Amino acid sequence: MEAIINYISVNQQEFYIFILAVFVGIEVISKVPTVLHTPLMSGSNALSGVVIVGSIIVLGKTDPANYLALTLGFLAVLLATLNVVGGFAVTNRMLEMFKKKPGKK
Amino acid sequence: MEAIINYISVNQQEFYIFILAVFVGIEVISKVPTVLHTPLMSGSNALSGVVIVGSIIVLGKTDPANYLALTLGFLAVLLATLNVVGGFAVTNRMLEMFKKKPGKK
Amino acid sequence: MILGILKEPSPETRVSLHPEAVKVLTGSGNQVLIETGAGDSSFLSDAVYQEAGATVKSRVEVLETAEMIFQITPLDAEDQKKLSRGKYLVGVYQPLVARELMKSLAETGVTLLSMDSIPRITRAQSMDVLSSMSTVSGYKAVLLAAANLPRFFPMLMTAAGTIAPAKVLIIGAGVAGLQAIATAKRLGAVVEAFDTRPSVKEQVESLGGKFVEVPGAVEDKGAGGYAVEQSEEYKQKQSEMLEKSIIKSDVVITTALIPGRKAPILITRSMLEKMKAGAVVVDLAAANGGNCEGTENNKTVTLSGVTIIGNSALPASMPEDASKMYSKNVQNLLKLLLNEDKINLNFEDEIIKGTCITHDGAIIYEPLLK
């Protein structure tokens, strides 16, 4: 128990950040209209491709001699890029229909 | 310039918290219906009475011999309490009208 | 006071006072006599009047006994002879038209109150028989037109083809014209209206009608809402604009009047010839000469395939409600005239002054004196 309390107290800042971020995440989409469900899912999928940052770091820090790690890292960057680029591109296509707002009176 | 960058970097966590808190504050009320403007103003006024925590600390830490400081601190607690208690009570009264929703068909 | 209701001569079917009014008047101490069968053609039996407190008498008795005599139609020479000095007569006498009659009535020494002369001021709205009877006429004109049109008023899309809505043109958007617009709209027609007073455009539109605009009309604010004579040039332009509308209309209802003048001719024979076969014109100005060339008062004629209805006695065709409204107007005037059961002829009052035509052996109606 005490350990947990201590942990929380020590990592207060992180907890604040965590709680606030969750709130922001939820609030920000709490009023999303149904039509946007799919595009939004697609968009947040693109964002989850932020692991690319980790992939880059991992590959960048791999010993150039460790071929297994290099391969895995290379794959990681490749796949994460797919996720990011493909994700944004496909979201953009989905959102095409919202492009030309018809002339409001 | 560098000082600022440094400052931000050092206080990163605080900045995250600040930005996130602002987002939460804004998001949370962005869809408030007009009828609630006044009660919400009153409610957030009550919350701004959170300075009472500071007043308590200030008065609590004042040297019992420093009469000027004691008086000021005493006043601070008193006024802040007024803000908190009165704020919540008046908000509650304003919200009374939302109590018994008139018989929806 | 003794009030006497006479039976109207045919073809008039209305009656001056409704049993409801009789009840109120007897209630405040007056005595009411009614000629046998006076209400019959308005579907109001003698029994109903008796219940309301009236006494049924013969015509002669009423004429001789009553101090104030009610008949909408002007009394004929015969009846006038039976009048004695100091009596009051209430009816619709059109004093500016029937000038001779006014003179002879003045000589008998009666006090004539002509309901159609009540000044059209705000306070007098509740006594204004022109308005109330125009309401009946406007409504009825449309019903007559619809009943005589060989076509539907509303649009109908049916298995037996699509019926286009009738086009109705109302010329003159006074009280009767506005009521006609409303009624024709209700029945589903496409309604246009025209009037020389541009200020009625908004009123026409407020009833869902389309206003036919002819630029350049003169409106005299001083004329109390009545129309004034227009310039020749304007009349020319108006005639051209109107012709276009008339030709494409299935029904034209005309109500254009200028007080004290012959009604302007707005539909000429050549226009009639260009109109659709089967079209209907209802000319509410028939009594004043008509707005349509060929209109005959109180007759329906067909010219170049167009049916022209010149029935100027439309209120008589809806006697029950028309009587009710007329009676209400009279009753409201009596509120001014009578103090309980005593007469109080206060010539200071604008309304009484304007309504009283003859008094004490002389004509006192100002427009007749000039």
Next chain:
Amino acid sequence: MILGILKEPSPETRVSLHPEAVKVLTGSGNQVLIETGAGDSSFLSDAVYQEAGATVKSRVEVLETAEMIFQITPLDAEDQKKLSRGKYLVGVYQPLVARELMKSLAETGVTLLSMDSIPRITRAQSMDVLSSMSTVSGYKAVLLAAANLPRFFPMLMTAAGTIAPAKVLIIGAGVAGLQAIATAKRLGAVVEAFDTRPSVKEQVESLGGKFVEVPGAVEDKGAGGYAVEQSEEYKQKQSEMLEKSIIKSDVVITTALIPGRKAPILITRSMLEKMKAGAVVVDLAAANGGNCEGTENNKTVTLSGVTIIGNSALPASMPEDASKMYSKNVQNLLKLLLNEDKINLNFEDEIIKGTCITHDGAIIYEPLLK
């Protein structure tokens, strides 16, 4: 094929084929003859017909030359004599009523197509003259009632008092009844309706009317939407419920029919006596004996102060649109009968089978054979 349009005998004012139909028919290779002045009373001149491709002929010429002859009213004995075997006759013959006439026509050897016998199936809706003419009747009945009522239909709150809206009761909510509901509503009346078929309640309400419910009616789904005879007990209950509504109504429009029977009496003399003075009854069932005791076909009578209009020829009072609709119905039937300009009497087709009364010297209409 040579088609011949005859002028209807008075008082009928409609005409079987409209110039629009003539244009289409001549366009597909047929020849159309028309009797001089056949369209006059529908405001359709000979010139218009000629423009559409018809040839104007005398009655005799049309009767003798045309292979298919159009007249709404059954041909009289004189005309029948001029018919030769193998000709086609198209009109409204009421075969179940005019049984003798059917026999004599069968003998002449003509093929009779009676428009009123077209089966009322979905596909035949566009040929259904009963529906289209009921539409005219329902609309016109209300106009007649409104024109004859001594009161207003709509509510009016005016300076001359408040006029209560008229109460209109529609008995029988078939095609005509529904149209009457709609029209009366439009004019601002308060509308109630009654029918023995409870399923029309929803339809009445869909037009803004109030349905007078009498519990316990029998509805025969097999009767194709027509009413069936009801039990005595039900009739008793119905009569009581209806009386209440009738007494307080200003206008009653009756359309209650049961095919092939005399129309049921729904308004008795005793009810008439209790009705308001000045009330109006329009009896659309007048031709079948009427729904009101005292109705006389094609006459307007007044009984106990109630005006009873027994005009069963309402479509004739709106000849132009009525002709247009009738003509459209005929035209749609001809689409089935004619292959371009060749006749194709396909008895496999339910519609043709149901419409054809006599053929080749014999009666072939099934209801008449039973």
Next chain:
Amino acid sequence: MILQLIDIGYLVAVVLFILGIKLMSHPESARKGNSIALAGMILAIAVSFFTPGLDNIVLILIAIALGTVGGLYSAKTVQMTAMPQLVSFFNGMGGAAAALIGLVEYGDLAIDDIGKGSVLMASLIIGSVSFSGSMIAMGKLQGVVKDIRVNKILAFLVLGLAIALAVYVLMAAEPKPLFVYGLVALALIYGLLFVYPIGGADMPVVISLLNSLTGVTAATTGLLYDNKVMLMGGILVGSAGLLLTLLMAKAMNRSVSNILFTSFGSAAGTAAAGQDGDQVAKEINTYDSAILLAYAKRVVVVPGYGLAVAQAQHAVHDLEKILEEKGVEVTYGIHPVAGRMPGHMNVLLAESDVSYDKLIEMDDMNEQLPNTDVVMVIGANDVVNPAANDDPSSPIYGMPILEVNRATNVIVIKRSMSSGYAGIQNALFFDPKTRMLFGDAKKVLNGLVSEVKNM
């Protein structure tokens, strides 16, 4: 251990604050939100008592007790209409408390901590402005303080001077208490100058802004003590308050900068329309009208020619239906000469299928009006003009009218203050019971329908 628990307590309090505000922004959950925020506050206060080395507990408790009694008493006894004043007052108290903390704290401050020093100065200035500004706002709402034109430049000079003093104090080698007091005095004056010239009608927006400022001082005070609950709570109130200010201004069709930086004289764009000599008609907006209608028991609609001009018959029927759904009884008072032809209103209302039973004649209606909560006059003028009863010189004298001011509230919907058919001014519009809702009848009614729907 205590310290850690304090941290967690504050953390929970912040979460409760957030939830509280969130719930408070929906009508159904607003009351719950207020309670949750209150719970958070109680927790925060309770936790703060465990601050290590806290002294003067008795004094603190006395102060709290006094504040509680005062706060509760004034909140319970205040009249519904005076609530905004009270909110403003309470807000001022919060600002004052923050300023007082700053004053006390100044004594204890290590001179060289410029960071903390700046934060402290900000607390002092903002707290003082919030205090004096709130007091003036309260006075204005109460009608005690009149509008005064203030030279903007003067105001900014005062503020500039206060800031200059603050900078000087910060740079100074030793404590300058006198300068600090001077700075506070200047800030207080700036608060006055800031609120003085703003028109009374705009006060709610100003109070919201001041409230947001108090939030900021709470946050700065939080920074001072490195106290998370004050910091976070303050930021929340600050940001939420700022957004709320913008929303409120928008709802009133004003921009914030317009409100703050234009003197009332020139800002009376809309008010001018409702002026007649020295009489001023009171305006009302769509929302407040909707509230009035939705929470009424009996509403009477008085239609006139304007309803016909606007072709608003369908809209008025829609409003009637939605009000009836909410349990409000709605009828129509029909004047015999409303409109421009006999029966004009009947034709109109029949078109939109208003039930005949709901149309009440003038005389009957005049009897029912005293039991009516709200009369809504739509595009009518002459038929509700009391001059017909009172003023023998009026052209409409003697005409019977619908005496709508017998009801509790009157809302008049029309486009402007212009006259009707008779061409005369209408004293009803200046009646204390009357509020004008300007606009085309159809638009206004459609707006009311949406508002009532959302309630």
Next chain:
Amino acid sequence: MILQLIDIGYLVAVVLFILGIKLMSHPESARKGNSIALAGMILAIAVSFFTPGLDNIVLILIAIALGTVGGLYSAKTVQMTAMPQLVSFFNGMGGAAAALIGLVEYGDLAIDDIGKGSVLMASLIIGSVSFSGSMIAMGKLQGVVKDIRVNKILAFLVLGLAIALAVYVLMAAEPKPLFVYGLVALALIYGLLFVYPIGGADMPVVISLLNSLTGVTAATTGLLYDNKVMLMGGILVGSAGLLLTLLMAKAMNRSVSNILFTSFGSAAGTAAAGQDGDQVAKEINTYDSAILLAYAKRVVVVPGYGLAVAQAQHAVHDLEKILEEKGVEVTYGIHPVAGRMPGHMNVLLAESDVSYDKLIEMDDMNEQLPNTDVVMVIGANDVVNPAANDDPSSPIYGMPILEVNRATNVIVIKRSMSSGYAGIQNALFFDPKTRMLFGDAKKVLNGLVSEVKNM
């Protein structure tokens, strides 16, 4: 200095992410939101190149180049209808990347850092589940993978085993790469078992959930590197994704637990209403209908008897007006026998003052329909029944109809699947172009009016 700039870069990227998601949740700003989020991502990637000690840059660039080409190509060429599959595929790639990072990182890890170790294990498991689950979801949507019933207990056993292995690896004194691979294999299998039994119609919800899981792995990876952008981005996607999952399920009238823990067989609750033999009518909700209408160029309303029954004539006119205000061209297609009497629709629409010009006869309308974006059939049935053209045995065969399926989209408003006057079923309701909007016509239309108003 570089380090600090990296921090700030990440901070900005996070703000861009938040703004991006925020804007993406409103139709008007959604495209902008996507661009802003993309900008944030580019910034984050750019910044990460400045990580001190970064090697293998060429390799990284090659991987990125390949990924970019592949991603763009597939996104550009995919058919509109296949987009959900593609999203699922991309999401799987993200999960896989996270798992791979975990694998590489495991080698470098100090054995005794249990905190980091747990985070790593979580990354591995969740990433793997997300990967294999996404692949199955894609397969299902593509129609390649069939529904299979799976024993829930088996699935949980597999997951339990994976977690047990993870605990073992963490506790072990030395690295256990083999066990780690085994654990990954188990997690992959669990992903399969998890998605297999869920019905194809529920896939969007599942994908959203998997997407949320990928977000969580991004966050855990962020923890691993103490990298704020991954942490925050991950939390955002995780929480937003979770809420979105709930919202999507709600919009489909399903509960998430229902979807996840009930096999597809029993989950057909709502679908039953629209089923006819093996045909299933597709439903649409008010909001989506409103979007369809508001963004159309030409809308045709086909009214029928149901419009009259619902007395929805005023509501339909309101919708017409508000659509016209938004620039949509609205007309009415009137079938000659729509309703129950000749001219029924005319009476109805005249009452609500629909302009006569907007009423188009059947034949003319049939010609115009191919250029129509949306046909809204309101309470009509027989008059739009294709059986009248196609099915000689139908009682309505031979009646001309409004051929609404010539238009691009058809929305049918009625209360249920029940038949009309003729009492026969209508194949139009099962047409691929048709969506059913169930409810009373008046209520539904009023709902549409409010929705369109808000757009």
